[in-house]
Amino acid sequence: MATKNLPMREALRQALREEMQRDERVFIMGEEVGKWHGTHRVTQGLYEEFGARRVRDTPISEMAIAGAAVGAAMAGLRPVAELMTINFAFLSLDAMINHAAKIHYMFNGQFTVPLVYRAATGWGNQATATHSHMPEPIFAHFPGMYVGVPSNAYDAKGMLKAAIRDENPVLFTETIALYPKPSPVPDEEYVLPIGKADIKRQGGDVTIVTYARGVEWSLQAADMLAKEGVEVEIVDMRWLRPLDMEPVFESFKKTNRCVVVEESLPMFSFGSEIAAQLQEAAFDYMDAPIKRVSAMDVPLPYAAEIELMALPNAQKIVDAVRGVL
């Protein structure tokens, strides 16, 4: 199959364009998505192509963006609402959690809420404490909404298309550092199923469970470890909800050792969840304590030297893997 090397932002743009061409009910709304071309240029050109009806610039009104998307979705449209960055989603939390995620259940299935919240996420840009969050686990805490966290351009396109077509609300976050990174994207259309993890590297010694940018760091760490003769298996979860634990269990039963890598914070986290589920389901296969590589438990500072100190990297992952061998 013919492919093109595309940066993640272009792959995402393809997904949006294809779904808007396929279904007139799909539209984009958010701050600076139209005439400004999107803060991270994901929506570049779509305003010119689809017009102001389908690419809707909004005021700086995160509560209204998130809530109006719920109403429009209930009424029959398929909004893709951009929250610019996930940091601003804290302003929209009520609409997302109390309404998007609960309306289908609370009214006993009378309404569906087929929307996608897109948001840029991640840190390491000297963006400082308020603009340096990776809070996806907060959203994955609540039943009723799916949470997609792609790690590369190919996955991002197929996952976003699935999210737009799904009848459930989806939070879809895109790591800013990954936007410019290319990966091969097929010319032909494809959709990747919601809630399916992917093995990004095979190996028999240690299982690394991760998502989003953690995959990149883990692949770097895997190369370093391979030189020492240690083969790691990398499970990219792709979705925090639904959480596809089967490949994790299978890998762990083979390796008996696990390191969880998360760009997010360590308390009440992705790592906590994976570790808890592993010990419940596969305690007899465990040869070492499960280790976590997370961001440090501090708000992120401005100065680059200490900011990067607080974040995961390949060396920290290598150290953690050595620690479970």
Place this chain on the structure above:
Amino acid sequence: MATQTATLPKEQLLDWYHQIVLIRKFENMCDALYAEKRITGVYMHLYSGHEATGVGALAAITPEDHVITAYRDHGIALARGVDPKAVMAEMMGKRTGTSGGKGGSMHLASREHNFWGGYAIVGGHLPLATGIALKVKYMGEPNVVISFVGDGATNNGYFHEAVNLAAVWDLPVVWIIENNLVGMGTRVEEASGQPDLVKRAIAYGMKEGPRVDGQDVVAVYEAVKEAVEYARATGPVLMESLTYRYQGHGVSDRQYSAREDLKSELEIWQQRDPIIVLRSRLTKRFKNIEPELERIEEEADRIVAEAVEFAEQSPAPGYEDLIANVYVE
């Protein structure tokens, strides 16, 4: 605004009388059942006193139009034509309730009536109204959205953002502030820098609708009818209906309405009770209508009794209901 009672058909006025009396009797029954613990739950906010607002407003729109409200929603559901049996069953948490017993008093809804629900986070439903209206405009439909909003909700951020967005996009929404003078226990003048709430329309460059007498169903109907026509043709309208809640904020609050200093206020409002105001209009215009009104009242008693019987005999939801509809499968 000049009222046009003389031109309204008798059947319509009698239908409104039926609806207002039904809501009042329904709410009185809910109150009694709650006291007997036959309705349980922490929250229940009665519509008594507000009836003319809901009935008059919803008489001004068609079944294809849309309605959304906050948690004081029983009267809105009934005025929209939702079966009182299903509403009462929801109060009792039964499988036959409007939300299958999973929503409760504050989360009534009926998709088939384009009643998009009652919502319990103050202001939370306001952007949903904007979104529903966006769908109407996006698809080129001729419909409008009526979004009720309490006086208290006009002070949170949702109100500002949702109303402004509707104005920016010229969406067909009629925002009706049900101003009952108190948000939980805080008076409007203690909570709002501009207590003349409808004036906020000016700040959004939006059509300022009237401040209507919310005790008079005819006045509400006529004002909303005009607002709906404007919304269909042009864009959003903010209007206000002045009314009063008879039974405090909710069942968790009996002390407010029992306050000695407020008894006279309650009495003043009850002298202009929606039932009294409409009854007086009817008896003035139609001679010897009293027996007909009594029949309507008896009919309402019968409907409420049947609703209670239906609800009590309905099954409670089970485990399969507990786990159903978390996601669309």
